[in-house]
Amino acid sequence: MKHLPKLVGAALVASLALLAPVARAATPPDTLIQAWAIDDIISLDPAEVFEFTASELLGNSYQGLIGYDVKDVSNIFGVVAEKWDISPDGKTYTFTIRDGMKFASGNPITASDAVFSLRRAVKLDKSPAFILTQFGFTADNVDAMIRQTGPMTFEYEIDKAYAPTLVLYCLTATVGFIVDEKLVTEHAVDGDFGYNWLKTAYAGSGAFTIREWRANEVVVLERNDNYSGDKPAMARAIYRHIPEPATQRLLLEQGDIDIARNVSADSIDVLAANPDLAVDSGVKGSIYYLGLNQKNPILAIPEVRQAMKYLVDYATIADTIMKGRVIVHEAFLPRGFLGALEDTPFALDVAKAKALLAAAGYPDGFTVTMDTRNTDEITAIGTAIQQNMALAGIKLELIPGDGQQTLTKYRARNHDIYIGRWGPDYQDPHTNADTFARNPNNADDATSKPLAWRNAWDIPEMTAKTDAAVLEADAGVRAQMYLDLQREHQETSPFVIMFQEIEVMARRANVKGFVVGPSFNDNSFRAVTK
Amino acid sequence: MTDTASGEGRHGALPALLWKIVKILASVALTFLGLLLVTFLIGRVVPVDPVLAVVGDRASQSVYDRVFIELGLDKPLYEQFWIYLQKILSGDLGTSFLTKKPIVEDIARVFPATLELATVAILIGTIFGIPLGVLAAVRQGKLSDQIVRVVGLIGYSAPIFWLGLLGLLIFYARLHWVAGPGRIDISYEYSITPRTGLMLWDSAMQGQWDAFRNAFSHIILPAALLGYYSLAYISRMTRSFMLAELAQEYIITARVKGVAEWRIIWVHALRNAAVPLVTVVALSYAGLLEGSVLTETVFAWPGLGQYLTNSLQNADMNAVLGGTLVIGAIFVGLNLLSDLLYTLLDPRVRRR
Numbered sequence: 001m002k003h004l005p006k007l008v009g010a011a012l013v014a015s016l017a018l019l020a021p022v023a024r025a026a027t028p029p030d031t032l033i034q035a036w037a038i039d040d041i042i043s044l045d046p047a048e049v050f051e052f053t054a055s056e057l058l059g060n061s062y063q064g065l066i067g068y069d070v071k072d073v074s075n076i077f078g079v080v081a082e083k084w085d086i087s088p089d090g091k092t093y094t095f096t097i098r099d100g101m102k103f104a105s106g107n108p109i110t111a112s113d114a115v116f117s118l119r120r121a122v123k124l125d126k127s128p129a130f131i132l133t134q135f136g137f138t139a140d141n142v143d144a145m146i147r148q149t150g151p152m153t154f155e156y157e158i159d160k161a162y163a164p165t166l167v168l169y170c171l172t173a174t175v176g177f178i179v180d181e182k183l184v185t186e187h188a189v190d191g192d193f194g195y196n197w198l199k200t201a202y203a204g205s206g207a208f209t210i211r212e213w214r215a216n217e218v219v220v221l222e223r224n225d226n227y228s229g230d231k232p233a234m235a236r237a238i239y240r241h242i243p244e245p246a247t248q249r250l251l252l253e254q255g256d257i258d259i260a261r262n263v264s265a266d267s268i269d270v271l272a273a274n275p276d277l278a279v280d281s282g283v284k285g286s287i288y289y290l291g292l293n294q295k296n297p298i299l300a301i302p303e304v305r306q307a308m309k310y311l312v313d314y315a316t317i318a319d320t321i322m323k324g325r326v327i328v329h330e331a332f333l334p335r336g337f338l339g340a341l342e343d344t345p346f347a348l349d350v351a352k353a354k355a356l357l358a359a360a361g362y363p364d365g366f367t368v369t370m371d372t373r374n375t376d377e378i379t380a381i382g383t384a385i386q387q388n389m390a391l392a393g394i395k396l397e398l399i400p401g402d403g404q405q406t407l408t409k410y411r412a413r414n415h416d417i418y419i420g421r422w423g424p425d426y427q428d429p430h431t432n433a434d435t436f437a438r439n440p441n442n443a444d445d446a447t448s449k450p451l452a453w454r455n456a457w458d459i460p461e462m463t464a465k466t467d468a469a470v471l472e473a474d475a476g477v478r479a480q481m482y483l484d485l486q487r488e489h490q491e492t493s494p495f496v497i498m499f500q501e502i503e504v505m506a507r508r509a510n511v512k513g514f515v516v517g518p519s520f521n522d523n524s525f526r527a528v529t530k
Numbered sequence: 531m532t533d534t535a536s537g538e539g540r541h542g543a544l545p546a547l548l549w550k551i552v553k554i555l556a557s558v559a560l561t562f563l564g565l566l567l568v569t570f571l572i573g574r575v576v577p578v579d580p581v582l583a584v585v586g587d588r589a590s591q592s593v594y595d596r597v598f599i600e601l602g603l604d605k606p607l608y609e610q611f612w613i614y615l616q617k618i619l620s621g622d623l624g625t626s627f628l629t630k631k632p633i634v635e636d637i638a639r640v641f642p643a644t645l646e647l648a649t650v651a652i653l654i655g656t657i658f659g660i661p662l663g664v665l666a667a668v669r670q671g672k673l674s675d676q677i678v679r680v681v682g683l684i685g686y687s688a689p690i691f692w693l694g695l696l697g698l699l700i701f702y703a704r705l706h707w708v709a710g711p712g713r714i715d716i717s718y719e720y721s722i723t724p725r726t727g728l729m730l731w732d733s734a735m736q737g738q739w740d741a742f743r744n745a746f747s748h749i750i751l752p753a754a755l756l757g758y759y760s761l762a763y764i765s766r767m768t769r770s771f772m773l774a775e776l777a778q779e780y781i782i783t784a785r786v787k788g789v790a791e792w793r794i795i796w797v798h799a800l801r802n803a804a805v806p807l808v809t810v811v812a813l814s815y816a817g818l819l820e821g822s823v824l825t826e827t828v829f830a831w832p833g834l835g836q837y838l839t840n841s842l843q844n845a846d847m848n849a850v851l852g853g854t855l856v857i858g859a860i861f862v863g864l865n866l867l868s869d870l871l872y873t874l875l876d877p878r879v880r881r882r
Binding site for chain 2: 001027028031033035039042043050052123125126127128129130133200214215216217238239242243244246247250251252254256402403404405407408409411425445448449
């Protein structure tokens with residue numbers, strides 16, 4: 001006991017000795033290490049994946065029948081499919097599979113794999129299945145509608161003559177990716193189509209294979225030697241779950257990671273100024289908007305809805321708190337989509353808003369709540385809007401909540417205002433028109449719950465126009481239909497559409513070749529070199 | 531007389547011991563039942579729709595309805611709880627909605643990370659906290675006492691999130707004394723075969739000393755930070771226990787007898803202060819074992835705290851209940867352990 005203080009001292013010295021300066025090792029030259037918040041991954045099965053990070057993983061490890069040029073999305077080309085023909089009635093697509101391609105397992109890719117994958121996605125009926133089932137497929141009819149006609153050919157028959165781009169774009173979504181039938185079937189148990197296995201495993205043909213996923217910890221991908229395209233330079237690609245952007249930044253600055261995927265708006269300039277680092281960005285399809293619940297009698301007044309559109313300081317928010325992360329965008333189709341409207345008719349105009357509020361019978365404003373997801377960005381935008389609204393006397397009370405919590409409330413239509421972010425599900429304009437400008441049934445027990453429904457906006461006429469646009473085969477005419485739809489929507493809808501998202505990532509200067517695409521499954525590190 | 535008495539004692543001792551064990555087991559079972567019930571109810575009253583966490587925002591109503599039934603949410607609450615209890619009793623904690631893995635497997639993966647961090651932290655907290663507390667008590671009111679109190683106060687009140695980032699900035703980014711966030715460098719990641727999931731233990735057992743050093747340089751900063759927090763508490767408590775002991779008559783007696791001062795402090799007084807200190811340390815340890823969400827977030831430490839928070843936010847009730855059970859077991863276990871240590875340290879308890 002006498003020597004306790006000495007013992008403590010010795011322990012201290014011993015632990016310090018272990019802490020002799022740590023050797024700084026750069027990341028291995030053949031390994032790409034990225035830091036990203038990957039806690040949204042819930043599955044690796046293409047029939048189920050719908051989350052940003054998992055979509056990106058699949059985009060780099062699976063292949064679909066067709067793809068598009070990320071710089072010009074109207075350029076659609078075959079990937080696993082060599083070509084396709086559309087029948088004169090516009091309802092049957094005949095696909096021919098490219099010869100000589102293999103899965104990572106070594107199994108050849110045939111029409112049977114394609115038919116199996118698409119039928120499987122329809123029958124499993126997981127979250128993204130609607131992207132396929134909206135063409136009339138059901139578990140009962142899909143075997144007849146999607147049918148193999150030869151070793152390398154199959155037919156894909158849909159219920160109506162939809163615009164061909166819509167049909168094809170939907171097949172570029174991750175739910176349409178081709179899985180290795182033989183491998184998956186080996187792991188099938190009790191008719192689950194191998195689902196219980198594939199949700200944490202891999203059966204694809206892309207540039208990389210998924211070796212391991214440890215939830216909230218790491219995802220490890222390895223180069224696929226059976227890949228038919230150019231071999232990636234990286235032997236491995238590793239995603240580390242680093243939830244905190246400040247931590248990611250430290251790791252990047254120290255050279256312990258190659259790419260930081262979560263970059264806060266306030267650190268973009270500092271990172272870009274560092275000669276060892278570079279900042280890349282790309283416009284994504286996600287849109288930030290306010291949804292005004294029409295069940296609230298005040299928000300249902302057209303003048304109030306208009307007034308709110310003049311009470312957001314779009315430009316200042318985009319130039320300050322969200323600098324480099326968003327651009328001002330006020331229509332429901334994001335830039336880059338067919339028929340996207342780039343007009344920005346609304347800006348902060350307090351006088352105009354006050355006049356509209358007076359016309360609505362609320363010259364002194366009113367009190368209203370806004371459910372605000374507790375992420376840094378949404379909270380920052382929400383707080384700024386709160387101040388903007390106050391200029392016209394509208395007292396906006398922010399109700400902070402976790403993502404699932406605010407979403408639960410939103411889907412139950414119990415909100416006043418919801419500040420949200422919506423990302424398109426596939427590259428065709430219908431994906432957003434379907435949710436912002438279509439509400440087939442406004443009843444509380446409706447089976448379809450698009451954003452228009454969630455804000456109780458009853459629009460039978462606009463719904464009919466949206467439905468007509470999906471059947472228009474001529475791209476030029478169709479683009480005009482969407483432009484008209486967006487103009488009407490801007491003027492009448494209970495949506496204050498504000499910004500389009502820019503994805504920002506910071507990388508070590510020597511890391512080159514990461515492609516930032518319009519959606520997350522287009523993000524590619526196939527061509528990355530170090 | 532002695533024979534008879536001891537004979538009676540022996541006869542009476544066995545049932546008494548049995549009775550004690552039965553009583554402990556019953557109270558443990560009751561604790562667990564209550565814990566599960568409360569957690570279950572909280573999970574059901576939070577305004578989060580668990581189906582949404584599974585199917586996401588975009589799923590069609592038919593998918594939603596199917597999953598609602600798959601999760602058993604269409605059944606009345608008591609029935610859901612009863613089904614869950616039956617599963618638990620058969621050793622099945624269910625499957626996580628989020629990671630799609632059995633809860634047991636998930637917890638076996640995340641708990642060692644927390645266990646390792648908490649153990650190193652409590653060692654730091656105890657090794658430094660107790661001597662500091664003793665020092666403060668002996669030098670009551672003097673400068674060293676004030677310093678210890680201020681250090682403790684900062685430990686109590688500074689936000690751990692901020693301290694963590696600051697620590698990383700200084701010791702990792704500027705001084706390069708420690709490794710960055712995460713448990714080990716990627717280059718060592720696959721050189722160790724995970725047996726227990728405790729990086730330090732596994733690497734040492736396999737003689738991978740480079741990996742051990744690397745893991746140590748990863749763990750030391752978060753552990754020191756958490757250790758600092760428990761140090762603050764432990765040193766405060768040590769100080770007050772010691773002050774109480776030093777004012778006792780037996781200390782005066784010892785001094786009068788001419789016992790060396792160090793012996794009075796470190797043997798006589800501390801020995802008696804150690805009894806309540808055991809509880810303090812055990813509770814600190816249990817608190818650390820729950821996992822510290824903020825520390826785990828800043829240091830990208832894939833532990834129980836992050837797992838539970840993520841599960842709770844996504845209404846992944848199987849995971850939350852499973853994690854709660856583990857934490858409950860830790861508390862009960864450490865309580866029993868400190869009771870045991872009490873009997874060892876305090877002869878009066880033994881005699882009773």
